[in-house]
Amino acid sequence: MQARLSAQWFDGVSAQAQSCELGWQDGTLLMWVPDATEPRRYASRLVVWPERSRHGLRQLLLPDGAVVSLPDSSAWDSWAEAAGIAQPLAARWAMSWRGVALALVLLVATVLAAWRWAIPWGAQELAGWVPESVQISIGERVMRDLEQRGWLLPSELSREARQGIDDAVAQMVRKAYRDTPAPRYQLHIYKAPRWLGPNAFALPSGDIVVTDALVTLLQSDGDSVSSALLGVVAHELGHVRERHGLRLVFEAGAVGVLAGWWIGDYSAVLAGAPALAVQAGYSRGHERDADAHALRVMKDAGIDPRAMLQFFQALKEAVPERDGDATAFGLATHPVDSERMRFFEDGAR
Amino acid sequence: MSEALTKPQEAPVNNDSPKSQLALAFTASGSEYFRIWVVNLLLIIVTLGFFMPFAKVRRLRYFYANTLIDQQPLAFHGDPWKMLRGYLLMLLLFGGYAVSGYVSPWAALGVFLLLALLWPALWRSSVRFRLHNTSWRGLRFGFAGDTADAYKAMLPLFLPGLIFVAANTWFLSGVDDSDPQAMKEALEAQLPWILLGFVLMAALFPLCLQMIKRYQHQGYRYADQQGQFSAGAGAFYKFGAKFIGLSLVGFICLGVTAAVAVPLLGVVFGNTGMGGAVLIGLLFTVVYVGLLSLLGAYFTARVQNLSWNATRSQALVFSSSLSVASLTALIMKNLLLMIVTLGLYRPFAVVNVMALRLGAVEVEVEGNIDAWRASAALSTEATSGEMAGDFFGIDMGL
Known part of the structure; x- marks a missing residue:
């Protein structure tokens, strides 16, 4: 006692x-x-x-x-x-300060692991669970919304030109997906407002939109469908196949929740900036994956991947302010053009 | 026995209830809370959130042990195992809301309405739980506000909300949303009601704030002390008008500065392209964040001062003189250090804001607290309060 x-x-x-x-x-x-x-x-x-x-x-x-x-x-x-x-x-x-230092290291390691592996993996799994009907309805809703805003107008290209592109894409898909099932896709060609410029994007439903401006930029010579345009469509097919749209939604959601939890109760503005940078990082990763997909598809379909160099070159001439300083803050959603050009050039060998 | 009591000529002025100041001290340190915070955060992550209520109890107990009123700390009696149930219930509610959006918009609306309807009751029970589990000198605090009054206090904000929901269902249900023309007409017909909702919301916000503060402060109990709140809606409308005035002046100044600074910088730096634009953007962000900090500090400080200067009980008088300038400076300093340290400064920021806010409060007491006894009503309520669950950890406006 x-x-x-x-x-x-x-x-x-x-x-x-x-x-x-x-x-x-x-x-x-x-x-x-x-x-x-x-x-x-x-x-x-x-x-x-x-x-x-x-x-x-x-x-x-x-x-x-x-x-x-x-x-x-x-x-x-x-x-x-x-x-x-x-x-x-x-x-x-x-x-103990040693214990705290260890906790801090483990905390940082956990956050980094979540960023590098857990969040992308979780988003991929979640995207896999979303039923096809939901993906289709999301795509339909977005398409309708874009039309209502007047961002997608009827194409001014000739019916023959559009048919030619459709056929060329169908042929590329047939050749490239001999062994694996091709992703379900639907190609649309629309005239878009000037600010959208030469552009292409894909929706979770498999709807791939190509603007008139992109088509005319890549095939000024007339009727024959340019390999660069097929390369761009192959890139978008990669997005569809890998469900990048949905995955980015889940990744952005997870990052937003985590950033909000970390400091959001102190300042929402403060939590927003790094969240944006991390989301942009995920987006750049998806673009690289889609490029890799495009490279494979082009090779399998017998298209020279160097056609993509022409695409980046033409894009640079048409839209000189592209490839701006946004990359300096890590907020760009796409890798820089020079990196992507090098990828296709190396891949062509 | 002290000698003073035996010498009548040295006794204090003959007064039945001598007034004295209760010394308030907040002794928490940022570096110590940092250590608690890091370990809590890691344990929360490792246990996938299961540790959250335990982390909360550890945090509260640290802050309570460092909140000394007349040299005696506060104590938190909450049981983290019971709080876990509250956490799971909240998870269920918010999770249900998040998931229901994927199922159907009607399910989401239903869950949202359910949440909105439950909100005042949840809020009340969380305030109640916190106070019933807080003690000072061994006596529990209490909260006497009832559920009906919680709904009444939040009613002014429900009204505009109801208008939003009603306008949405009335004008948009049954409209074919694939028909752009019909959609446009429906939205146009709905617009005046939505505007009405916003105007009503702005007009009713000060009233709602006053009612909420009155509900809270009048509900506070300690021993046989009952909270009294003397600030009327007028005082809150005056504050609201000043806040809107300050915001307008601030944003106009921001606009004028931008209009003047942008061409000026253009002259100074020449046409450097992106570099100049980035500089201007950065400068603008700093000024903008400064303005938001000022507005946030103004709101927090003025509401704290207004509410606590209007609060007393039979024997306690509160006063608060939180300065907007020092709170603004502190918030900006905290923001800067949080950016530099990627958020690791957060626990320091939490402690220094709490210290500033508590340091601005003074409590005066009439009579001798030693003679105070637990109210019989409170001690029976304390047991039922345990069941309520700590839902939000809402703070007491201090």
Whole structure:
């Protein structure tokens, strides 16, 4: 039995502090209070013990609603240690700087692992679960919305030219997917407002939209369908096949939730900026995957991948302000053109 | 016995209820909370969120142990195992809301309405749980606000919300959304109602804020002390008008600065293309964030001062003199350091904002607190309060 420790006792009925003495015997807390000869006894597991800290005062919360206040923290700490009252794991951990450093390293590692592997993997799994009917209805809704905004207008290309592109794409898909099933796709050619420029995009439903401007940019020579245009469609087919649209939605959602949880309750603006950068990073990854897909499809269909060099060259001439400084902040959704050109050039060998 | 009591000539002025100041001290340190925070965060991640209520109890107990009123700390009696149930219920509700959107828009609307209908009751029970589990000098705090009054306090915001929902269902249900013309007409017919909803919301917000603060502060209990709240809706409307005025002046200044600075910088830097644009964008962001910090600080400080200066009980008088300037400066400093440290400064920021806000509050007491006793009503309520579950960890406006 160890020495008694004097403390302040609040009985839970009166606000007045009363002096008391604490003792410890076989895992039981003993408390001598004024006007009582016998000590009160509390089983160790029923008492809420204070965690050790440099700042703040220690208190014991007793099961009968009483509170013991300990004005001298260090006296309590050594008394509790002598009694063998253990600190919870989390408290012991936070008390040592080495433990905190380890926790910090593990925390950063967990966040990095989530960013690098867990989130992309989870998004891919989730995208796989979304039924086809939902993907189709998403695609239909987006197409209708774009039409209503006047961003997709009837194409001004000749019916023959459009038919030619349709046929060439169908032929490429037939050749490229001899062994594996081809992704379900539907090619649309639309005239778009000037700001959209030469462009192509794919929706989760398999709808692939190519703008008139892109077609005229790549095949100024007239009727024959350019290999570059087929390459662009092959890239979009890669997006459809890998469900990049849905995956990005899930990835962006996860990043948004995590960033919001990390600092969002302090500042939404602050949480938004890094979230955008990480989302853009995921998007660049998808673009690289789609490029790799395009390279394979082009090779299998007997199209020279170097046609894509012509595409980037033409795009640079048509839209000189492309490839801007946005990459400097890591906010670009696509890798820089030079990197992508090198990819197709190396792939062609 | 102290000598003073035996010498009548040295006793305080003859007054039945001598007034004295209750010293408030907040002794938490940023670096110490940082250590608690890092370990909590890691354990939450490793346990996939299961540790959340335990982390919350550890955090609260640290802050309570460092909140000294007249040299006695607060204590938190909540049981994390019971709080876990509240967390799971919230997860179910919000998860249901998130998932229902994928099932059908009507399911989402249903869950949203259910959430909105439950909100005041959840909010009340969380305030109640927190206070019933907080003690000082061994006596529990309490909250006497009832559920009906929680709904009444939030009613002014429900009205515009109801208009939004009603206008949406009335004008848009049954409209063929594949027909752009019909859609456009329906949206145009709906527009005035939506505008009405927004105007009503802005007009009712100060009233709602006053009612919420009154509900909270009048509900506070400690021993036989009952909260009283003397700020009327007028005071909150005055604050609202000043806040809107400040926002307008701020955004006009921002616009004028941009209009002047952009051409000026163009002259200084010449046509450097992207570099100049990036610089201007960065400058603009800094000024914009500064303005938002100022507005946020103004709102927080003025609402805290207004509410606590209007609060007292039979024997306690509260006052608050939080300065907008120092809160703005602190918020901006915190933002900067959070960016530099990629968010690791957060626990320091939490502690220093709490210290500033608590440091601005003073409590005066009439009479001798030693004589106060737990109210019989409160101690029976405390047991039922345990069951309510800690839903949001809403703070007490301090």
